[in-house]
Amino acid sequence: MSNIPPLNQTVPDLADLLASARVVALPLATRFRGIDEREALLLEGENGWAEFSPFVEYGDAESATWLRAAVEFAWGELPAPLRRSIPVNATVPAVHVDRVTGILKRFDGCRTAKIKVAERGQSLVEDLSRVRKVRELMGPEGRIRVDANGGWNIDEAEHAIHALAEFDLEYVEQPCATVPELVEIRRRTKYMGVPIAADESVRKAADPLTVAEAGAADILVLKAQPLGGIRRSLDIIAQAGLPVVVSSALDTSVGLSMGAWLAAAVPDLEYDCGLGTASLLSADVTDDPLQAVNGSIDVRRVVPSQRLLDGYAASAERRDWWLDRLRRCHALL
Incomplete structure (x- = not known):
C-alpha cells in the first residue's frame, strides 16, 4: 500500500x-x-x-x-500564518575547525548553531574540535545543537554525547539510525539532561508518528517537502504532541518559503528552525533570498529571477x- x-x-x-x-x-x-x-x-x-x-x-x-x-x-x-518571521539556526557542515569562523559569519545574528558530527571518515576528536570552536565564537549564551544523521551506533552515541555534554547542548539530532536505537540511547543518556531529536526517523518512516509513540525522542525535526506538505506536517505535529523544529533539505529560497510557512503555522514554536540554509548556497534563484537577517527569515512567497x-x-x-x-x-x- x-x-x-x-x-x-x-x-x-x-x-x-x-x-x-x-x-x-x-x-x-x-x-x-x-x-x-x-x-x-x-x-x-x-x-x-x-x-x-x-x-x-x-x-x-x-x-x-x-x-x-x-x-x-x-x-x-494553506493555513493562515500565525507569525511573520521565523528565528533560524546557523548550520555548520562537517568542516575543518579552521573554516568554522567563516561559515558562522554567513548567518547574520543567529543565536543558535547546528553542527554536523559523525561524518564518515572523521573522528570524534574532529567533532569535539568543531563544536568547541562554535561554543567559543558564540559564547555561553549561544545555543548549540549537533546532528549525527544516524551515524553512530548506540555505544558510540553514548560515548559521544558524554564527551560533547561539556558544551551545553540544546539537543542531539538523530544520534542513531533506527527507532529502537533512539529509544535505547535516550534511556542511557537521560540522566545527562540532553534531549534527543529525531529527523530521518520521522521523514523517512512509513509512519512518522512511530518515533513519538515509541518514546524515542524529545523533539521532532520536520521538513515540509519530505512529509508531503504543510497540512500533513501540521497533522503530525498535532498527533505527536512533541515540540518541533521545522527544517529544510538544502532548499532554494523557494523551498525555504514553504518551510517558513509551515513554521509560521505551528501553534507553539519553541525552538529556532533550520531554515537558514540559503546561506550555504553560493547562488540562489532570487535577488531577494531568504537568508537570516538578525537571526530570522521572513514568512513570504519568493519569486524567482528570470x-x-x-x-x-x-x-x-x-x-x-x-x-x-x-x-x-x-x-x-
Missing part, C-alpha cells in the same frame, strides 16, 4: 506542471551532504512558486511525496532527467 499522503485539492494536469517547470543547479559555498551543487525543479501555480527537490538518490515513491508538497504549496489551500533561472539553469541532460522524474512522480499521484 502506498504511504504517499493525500492532497487537499485536485492534482493539476501534468501539462500544467511542465509548462512552468524550471530546473536549476546551484553551487554550494561549502561541500554539504556529500555534494557541491544542489539541483531543484521549480513550479509556478495559482498561489505562486514551489519547489520539488528530492535528493537524486531517492526513488520515485519517496519523491512523489515531495511533489505532493510542491503541488499543495503552489495550488492548494536572470538567475537562466544563469543557473541545469544542463539539458539534467533538465531532461528531472522532467522525466516529474512525469513518473506525477503518475504516482
Whole structure:
C-alpha cells in the first residue's frame, strides 16, 4: 500500500506542471551532504512558486511525496500564518575547525548553531574540535545543537554525547539510525539532561508518528517537502504532541518559503528552525533570498529571477532527467 499522503485539492494536469517547470543547479559555498551543487525543479501555480527537490538518490515513491508538497504549496489551500518571521539556526557542515569562523559569519545574528558530527571518515576528536570552536565564537549564551544523521551506533552515541555534554547542548539530532536505537540511547543518556531529536526517523518512516509513540525522542525535526506538505506536517505535529523544529533539505529560497510557512503555522514554536540554509548556497534563484537577517527569515512567497533561472539553469541532460522524474512522480499521484 502506498504511504504517499493525500492532497487537499485536485492534482493539476501534468501539462500544467511542465509548462512552468524550471530546473536549476546551484553551487554550494561549502561541500554539504556529500555534494557541491544542489539541483531543484521549480513550479509556478495559482498561489505562486514551489519547489520539488528530492535528493537524486531517492526513488520515485519517496519523491512523489515531495511533489505532493510542491503541488499543495503552489495550488492548494494553506493555513493562515500565525507569525511573520521565523528565528533560524546557523548550520555548520562537517568542516575543518579552521573554516568554522567563516561559515558562522554567513548567518547574520543567529543565536543558535547546528553542527554536523559523525561524518564518515572523521573522528570524534574532529567533532569535539568543531563544536568547541562554535561554543567559543558564540559564547555561553549561544545555543548549540549537533546532528549525527544516524551515524553512530548506540555505544558510540553514548560515548559521544558524554564527551560533547561539556558544551551545553540544546539537543542531539538523530544520534542513531533506527527507532529502537533512539529509544535505547535516550534511556542511557537521560540522566545527562540532553534531549534527543529525531529527523530521518520521522521523514523517512512509513509512519512518522512511530518515533513519538515509541518514546524515542524529545523533539521532532520536520521538513515540509519530505512529509508531503504543510497540512500533513501540521497533522503530525498535532498527533505527536512533541515540540518541533521545522527544517529544510538544502532548499532554494523557494523551498525555504514553504518551510517558513509551515513554521509560521505551528501553534507553539519553541525552538529556532533550520531554515537558514540559503546561506550555504553560493547562488540562489532570487535577488531577494531568504537568508537570516538578525537571526530570522521572513514568512513570504519568493519569486524567482528570470536572470538567475537562466544563469543557473541545469544542463539539458539534467533538465531532461528531472522532467522525466516529474512525469513518473506525477503518475504516482
